[in-house]
Amino acid sequence: MNFNIISYADAGCELGGSNAVRGGFTQHFNSSAVRSHTAPLKKMFHKFVLFCLCCWGLTGVFGESVSVTEGDSVTLNTNVTEIHKRDTIMWKYGAGKSKIATMSKKKQNNSCDFPDGRFRDRLKLDNQTGSLTITNITSEHAGLYELDISGAKKTLKSFNVSVYARLPVPVISSNSSNCSSSSSSSYCSLVCSVVNVSHVTLSWYTGNSLLSSISVSDLSISLSLLLEVEYQDKNSYSCVINNPISNQTQHLDISQLCHTCSVPSVSLIVVLISVSAAGSLLIVAAVEIFCICKKHRKTVETCEEEITYAETTFYKRNAQKTVRQFIVNFLSICVIGNTLQ
Incomplete structure (x- = not known):
C-alpha cells in the first residue's frame, strides 16, 4: 500500500511536473504573442517621436516667418504675458x-547692442514681456533672430525675418511707334514699367482677369510688360506690381494714351495736289522770267558795246531823243531782271 501511495505520489509528481511544463510553455507562448502584437505599435510610436523631434528641430532652424516692408517697424513677440x-x-x-539684446528682472537692467552697429537706436525691449521691436528696418536687418528665456522655465524661439523694398507705382506709357491701323480695326501698343525692383511680379489685368505677368527674384532690375489694345476698347485695364506683402496698381486711361492713327482724307489729298501744282507753276514762271531777263541783259550789253565803239554822228534833236529813250527802256528792263535774279 505504501508502494501504491508512493506510486501515486510519484505519479502525481510526474503529473504535476507535466502540468508545470505545460503551464510554462503556455505562459511563454502568450508572452511571445503579446510582443508580436505590440512591436508594430512601438515602431510607430518611435517614428512619431522622431517626427516630432525633427519638426521641433526644423522649427528651431527656420523659425517663425515674419515679413515686413523696408522702413516700417516689426515686433518679435515672446508670447509671454509677464517676465518673472x-x-x-x-x-x-x-x-x-x-547677442543684440538682453533683459534681466533680477538685475533690473536692459541692454541693446551689436558689434557692427547696424542696430544702433533701432531696438526696443518690452519691459513686461521681453518682446523685441526693430524700428526703421532695412534689408541689412533681415535674417534669423533667436530668443532664449532662462529661469523658472526654459524657452527657445526663433524668427526668420524677410525685408521687402517699398514698391514703386508702375508707369504706363504709349509705344506710338507701334501704332497701326486698318480698315477693320486700330490698335495701340502700351508698355508698363518699373525700375530697380526685386522679388516682385509685374502683371496686366483686365478687370480681375490676369492677362500676362513677369517675375524677378534676387536681381534689382527694371521690368517692362507690353499690352496691345484696340482704340475703341471699353474694357478697364490695370498694371499691378506685387511682392508677398504689398502691391501697387496703375489704371490705364486709353483715351489719354492711345490716339487714333490718322489716315489722310480725300479732301486733304486734293488740297496737297493743288498746292503742289501751284508751286510748280510759280517755279516755271520764275524760270521763264529769269531766262527772258538774262536774254535782255545780253542784248543791252551788245547795244552798249555798239554805242561805245560807234562813230560820232549828228542827228536831229527828235531822232536823238528816240534813241536815248530806247536805251533807257532796255537798261531799265535789265536792271529789273538783275534784281529778280
Whole structure:
C-alpha cells in the first residue's frame, strides 16, 4: 500500500511536473504573442517621436516667418504675458548668434547692442514681456533672430525675418511707334514699367482677369510688360506690381494714351495736289522770267558795246531823243531782271 501511495505520489509528481511544463510553455507562448502584437505599435510610436523631434528641430532652424516692408517697424513677440524676477531674456541675431539684446528682472537692467552697429537706436525691449521691436528696418536687418528665456522655465524661439523694398507705382506709357491701323480695326501698343525692383511680379489685368505677368527674384532690375489694345476698347485695364506683402496698381486711361492713327482724307489729298501744282507753276514762271531777263541783259550789253565803239554822228534833236529813250527802256528792263535774279 505504501508502494501504491508512493506510486501515486510519484505519479502525481510526474503529473504535476507535466502540468508545470505545460503551464510554462503556455505562459511563454502568450508572452511571445503579446510582443508580436505590440512591436508594430512601438515602431510607430518611435517614428512619431522622431517626427516630432525633427519638426521641433526644423522649427528651431527656420523659425517663425515674419515679413515686413523696408522702413516700417516689426515686433518679435515672446508670447509671454509677464517676465518673472528670476528670468533672463537674451535675443541673438544671425548665423553667428551674436547677442543684440538682453533683459534681466533680477538685475533690473536692459541692454541693446551689436558689434557692427547696424542696430544702433533701432531696438526696443518690452519691459513686461521681453518682446523685441526693430524700428526703421532695412534689408541689412533681415535674417534669423533667436530668443532664449532662462529661469523658472526654459524657452527657445526663433524668427526668420524677410525685408521687402517699398514698391514703386508702375508707369504706363504709349509705344506710338507701334501704332497701326486698318480698315477693320486700330490698335495701340502700351508698355508698363518699373525700375530697380526685386522679388516682385509685374502683371496686366483686365478687370480681375490676369492677362500676362513677369517675375524677378534676387536681381534689382527694371521690368517692362507690353499690352496691345484696340482704340475703341471699353474694357478697364490695370498694371499691378506685387511682392508677398504689398502691391501697387496703375489704371490705364486709353483715351489719354492711345490716339487714333490718322489716315489722310480725300479732301486733304486734293488740297496737297493743288498746292503742289501751284508751286510748280510759280517755279516755271520764275524760270521763264529769269531766262527772258538774262536774254535782255545780253542784248543791252551788245547795244552798249555798239554805242561805245560807234562813230560820232549828228542827228536831229527828235531822232536823238528816240534813241536815248530806247536805251533807257532796255537798261531799265535789265536792271529789273538783275534784281529778280
